Amino acid sequence: MPRIATPNIATPNIATPNIATSNIATPADCEVMAAIHAAAFSGAEAWSRTVFSLQLALPNVVGLLHPSGGFILLRTAADEAEVLTLAVMPAVQDNGIGGALLREATTRLAALGVRTMFLEVSVANSAARHLYARNGFVETGRRPHYYSDNSDALVLRLDLATHL
Numbered sequence: 576m577p578r579i580a581t582p583n584i585a586t587p588n589i590a591t592p593n594i595a596t597s598n599i600a601t602p603a604d605c606e607v608m609a610a611i612h613a614a615a616f617s618g619a620e621a622w623s624r625t626v627f628s629l630q631l632a633l634p635n636v637v638g639l640l641h642p643s644g645g646f647i648l649l650r651t652a653a654d655e656a657e658v659l660t661l662a663v664m665p666a667v668q669d670n671g672i673g674g675a676l677l678r679e680a681t682t683r684l685a686a687l688g689v690r691t692m693f694l695e696v697s698v699a700n701s702a703a704r705h706l707y708a709r710n711g712f713v714e715t716g717r718r719p720h721y722y723s724d725n726s727d728a729l730v731l732r733l734d735l736a737t738h739l
Contacts, residue, residue: 597679600638600646602631608638608646608662615662619723622660630659639679645672647680656684658694661703668702677710685735692735695721695728707731711738 600608605627613621630636630648636659638648644664650657658680663672681692695718696703712731721728 597639597641597646597676600627600631600640600648602628604638604640604646605631608640608648611644611646611664612660612662614664615668639676639683641672641676643667643670643672645676647676649680649684651684651687651689654688654690656680656689656692658692661694673703673706674710677706681710681733681735681739685739690735692733694731696731697722697724697726698729699724699726704729 598604605624608627609622609624612627616622627638627648630650631638633650635651636648637651638646640646641663644667645662647661648659650659661673661676663676684692692712693715694707694712696707698704698717699722710733712733714729715732716730718728718730720726
């Protein structure tokens with residue numbers, strides 16, 4: 576199996592997680608994104624390099640890759656955006672990377688005229704639910720038995736006009 580190059584997680588760049596330090600993800604980053612996703616999500620929830628490649632090939636999908644080992648993948652449509660997935664390497668979770676990615680994404684999206692962001696999160700993922708609540712997302716719906724473990728998904732919304 577080929578060795579997968581991953582972002583430097585031994586010395587994460589977390590001293591200033593609030594500044595825009597992410598790069599726009601390219602097809603060359605799909606293997607790294609898949610490795611981060613596999614580390615952050617288990618089993619059927621982990622996405623492959625092929626899935627990321629297909630997603631990034633779509634015209635309204637963009638990814639932001641944080642150098643410390645995290646990324647966010649977003650899709651836009653008119654004045655709305657959806658967080659398709661957000662993942663951070665377990666070794667650097669709780670260091671502000673997820674929040675920094677969300678803040679950078681909301682700033683970039685608002686500049687493009689996006690007014691509302693949506694996402695789904697498992698009711699079982701308390702860390703992610705807390706991250707999203709801290710960043711202004713509110714629950715607007717529920718999708719029963721949405722995930723492979725049969726857990727429900729909460730549909731969350733963020734109004735960028737009142738958030739930024």
